[in-house]
Amino acid sequence: MLIKGVIIITKKLIALDLDGTTLNDNGQISPQTRATIKQAAEAGCIVSLVTGRPNRLSENFYDDLHLKTPMINFNGNLGILPHQEWSREYQYTIDKQIVMELLAKSKQLGLSLIAVEGRDLFLANKGIKSGFGFFPSTLKTNQILSQKSLRDNPISITVEVKPELKAGLIEFVETQFGDQVEVSPWGGPHPIVEIATKGVHKSTGLKFLADYYGILQKDIIAFGDEGNDATMMAYAGTGVAMKNAIPSIKALADDVTSYTNEEDGVARYLQEHLDLAVSQ
Known part of the structure; x- marks a missing residue:
């Protein structure tokens, strides 16, 4: 349905890996990807970065996407609200x-x-x-x-x-x-x-996000391309492998994008499956 020009869709939690997924091969977010993620958020989706990168190397992308959601770093070992203190922040540390x-x-x-x-x-x-x-x-x-x-x-x-x-x-x-x-x-x-x-993976962070927002597993879409994405893709209701993903990730995925990270694979998949109309 349409309210004041905004398409309202079922509330989804969209978990985005960065390298090889949301980022192109130059380590950048394309205009189409940026516009699509903005439209998904405006339509009621919760979009979060779930990355193996440390926060020092991912907050710039968080800001570029104008996200306000928690971010998961270090493959599930850190959950923060960037640039601020947050009572729900968590971290797993090593001796x-x-x-x-x-x-x-x-x-x-x-x-x-x-x-x-x-x-x-x-x-x-x-x-x-x-x-x-x-x-x-x-x-x-x-x-x-x-x-x-x-x-x-x-x-x-x-x-x-x-x-x-x-x-x-x-x-x-x-x-x-x-x-x-x-x-x-x-x-x-x-x-x-x-x-x-030990025992902490991207799925740890994804479950944390789902519990925090009250999102059912069936309403989670997780995108990835490498081995460290396997647990969150398995946890999500829809685990989506990139066209450029390694074979083992494609094998366990529920779906595979028709386009690579170089071809705005995440954006095109979301536009098609969430019925988003994006103007750049």
Whole structure:
């Protein structure tokens, strides 16, 4: 139905992964995607970012989309309302002694980078010049990781490991700390491994959002393209894989977009399935 020019649709929770999904290959939000998400929100949908990125590298996209909803970061380990304090904020953290153990054994394990993060925390043992944009190439003095500088338990530990030693690192972490954390190798070509609280995934954040807004699972649409999207896509009533998604994500999805992230796949899917009329 139409009220004052706005199409009213069944209230949906739309969960958006960022990289390879909402963002194009240049790491940007297209005008069509921006306009479509705005229209979905005006039509009564709840649109939230559910990303593996830290909040420091996703708040710009949150602002670009003019969202007012909670944002889920670190693959479900942090839920915040950006730019403000929020009584419902949550975070899952890791014992900082695990970081110290990795630092002490970094040469033995083949670790060239150890970075730890939290909502307002970023420390690393070195800058990284690999060019994939998630970590600074040069560290400020107050960003250097040490036993003295790491005062709080982090949400996430990210390490760059020699490719031939990656399996050994994963075995070490799982053997030593497997009751507390789990290890997730990044997709793509980078020899990066992320360590976070055991049993916490994107589905954790998605369930939090659904409970907060009182949305039934059948009314959740979740978009993703990589392995870290699997749990939220399985939890959602409609898990939508991007056309450019990895095969395992396409296999578990309820639907697949007809277009890639480069071709406004999310926007076109929402326009078609929510009957949105978007003018840019």
